[in-house]
Amino acid sequence: MRKSVALIVAAGLLVALAGCSSSGGDTASGCTPQATSGAASELVSATGDFETAPKVSFGTPLDAGSSTQVSVLIPGSGKTLPANGIVSGDYTLIDGTTGTTVTATAYDGTTSSTFPISSAGIPGIQKGLACATVGSRVAITMPPADGFGATGNANAGVGATDSLVMVFDIKDAFGVRADGATQPAKAGFPSVALGPDGRPGITVPSGPVPTDLMVTDLKKGDGVAVADGDQVIVQYTAVVWADKSVAASTWTDGTPKLVQASSTADLKTTIVPSLVGETIGSQYIAVVPPSAGYGDTASSDGTIPAGSTLIYVVDVLGILPAAPAQ
Secondary structure, eight states: OOOHHHHHHTTTOBOOSSSSOOBBBOSSSSHHHHOOOOTGGGGGGEEEEETSSOOOOOOSSSOOOOOOOOOOEOOOOBBBOOTEEEEEEEEEETTTTTTTTEOOOOOOOSSOEEGGGGGSSHHHHHHHHHHTTTTTTTEEEEEEGTTTTOOOOTGGOOOOOEEEEEEEEEEEEEESSSSSEEEOOOOOOOOEEOOTOOOOEEOOOSSSSOOOOOEEEEEOSOOOOOOOOOOEEEEEEEETTTTTOOOEHHHHHHHHHEEEEEESHHHHHHSSSSOOBBTTEEEEEEOGGGTTTEEETTOOOOOOOOOOOOOEEEEEEEEOOOOOOO
């Protein structure tokens, strides 16, 4: 795999791990596709079973027209990938002008490429995958403007006028916000108001600062429960109680994060607290006193002062189990 291309395709990459488990979080219908089938995408065929390396065929040079097109080669019946969601699967990316394979995943049955489609680094990928269904194999054709742009990618051997073809097997899909049932508010916790995109706004109450760890669900998902050691895809915001400053937020960073759930590890290494036992699709709030957080030590980046009580609002989006032992 050419390193430069892998970095572009997987910009915002979460991880490449074993096949995904049940997922939740905003994968409902009502998605608006950003590309349709057309003359270019209908020229692409791919033999081979789903989740196996396909033999891709099309005439070269492929004229991709003026917009990204997508055709379904193997229909899937799973949930819908949101237009700004997270995809997991295997793909082959080909220079549509020369027919040369630019990059491809391993198709080894144990690893997948998992990334937010809005952060793929190639606009046509998001356009072609938006609203696709899990279990599908799709063929996406992209004109240069939706591929590597006006300059192409010299390191990948893709010219400025070269089209791109991608065949993608969609193994799982994750939303970017929790979609569980709203739970009654509990006294003693900060209040949380959600923006239109699901971003939480946290209001810190007046009064004494809690001295014990407190956790409650804001939304309750119906997915599987997170277990110790699971790799979990989350959105989260962390606020310092004392000065109400935002210490960290994936919503600000622009992409969800992969964290490892642990009931025993230090918060400094697990990133978010209290994941174990939460169900996929849930959103919860945790008030973390210094004794359960950073203690008398400040965070390495200085955003969390020593002795801070922290507030976390966490959306639990999906689980990627650890790769099987060799």
